[in-house]
Amino acid sequence: MTKMKENKILTRRVGKYQPLDIEAYKALGGLQGLKRALDIGPESIIEEIKKSGLIGRGGAGFPTGLKWASAAKVQQQPKYFICNADEGELGTFKDKVLLDGDPWSVLEGIIIAAYAIGAEQTYIYIKGEYEKTAELWESLVSEAKKAALLGERILGSSFSIHLQVVRGRGPYIAGEEFALISSLEARRAMSKLKPPYPTEEGLFGKPTVVNNVETIANIPVILTEAAEKYRKLGVEGDPGTRLFSLSGDVKKPGVYELEMGSGTLEELINELGQGTKNGQPIKAVQPGGGTSALLGRDSLGCKLTSRAIREAGSGIGTAGVIVYQQGRSAVDILKGLLKFYGAESCGRCAPCRIGVTKMKEIVDTLSRGEAAADNLAQLRQIGKACVVASTCGMGQAFPLPVLSALELFPKDFETVIQKNPQ
């Protein structure tokens, strides 16, 4: 068996320079993408991104080029560009590596994106818990102004751009596109029905593009290397690398950058993660953060591509791989997940607001050993209703681990029910 290897593209500079030192960043090949971008102009940039086949890394997996194109074609000013650094998904901590380790490349990506869609005002919305990161970015913005990368007429071009660093203030849902936008408008962080999409009516009703940090970090790479070369990385329909956040019951958790399709879930866990903590076999894995469906032991041979993971019955989401070892009960896993999502539902739409509370109640009764047999059917029914009827990604996705656990580990549920004579 070949040893699984990391392919460091986005993380190649992490830890190689002092985060505020722009000269060191240039010496390591930085700003080449931006120079080329300013040469070829907005339309060609968007063409290039489309050609690269880049897919958004924030969880929903929308093609970045298409998003930019639909914002660029709206003839209206102002437009906004937002870098979503509100990394709230459970088991996901990859963006922090880029924000702290190679902030200039993220900034370079933001500038290119804003130039491509014609946005002069940009924001970076940093998760509240990342306090030091937000401080670093405040300093980074003033360094960038000195280097004429931000401000009026950057690098002698006719393009002006401003960046505001905003710290999130708690809610998990603020990482969702529309909730993030309403948070920036100083409203409650709540999702809303689409369409219209933010690219038509976003921040303050103006065309807005929201991209994840990792997506943005790909932009300078694509423009430096040219789209054709970038496309050769990874697999057809899923190009590039991804940062996998590995956590849970593994010996060596961490962020690993892997080329798409370069190995299987099992290799990631057993080779890079060095296996489970207690040496027991793996029981289940969530491959795409806390809202992705559980995969059982049979699916561990699945390749690390969006498609293979989807076909196995889950989703790659934010690529936050959470490992559960043998010995954990599915009921306990769900209890933990639902405790979090129950506290974080924004309450805007009924299916999610009521559904998550009800499901949490049922799982809590299960874990106390007080549940009746028909509770499982209820759990399944409410879960399915939430998936169909919720407004945003959270409500549509949080029941997935529950539904998959009911399929994969029926015994875990039966044993707690049998305890109860009723």
Add this chain to the structure above:
Amino acid sequence: MKQFKMQTYQNLIKRSGVVTRENLFNLLGKVQDEFGYVPREVVRDLALKTGLAEARIYGALTSYSDFKMIPQLDDQDERE
């Protein structure tokens, strides 16, 4: 955390330039970081400056777990 003084707040606003709806959320955050909470006087003042209803700002603030509406104990106070 500093005790709230209207003067400190006004200096903070001055440093940030004009108050607009575009930087309102950020300003509220800065007030929170400075004093450990967002005083009622601040909400009133920012409502006047942005033309938004006081209730609209207050309502939004209370939905965020990291925004506090009353003074908080310092770590140090707790130890004493």
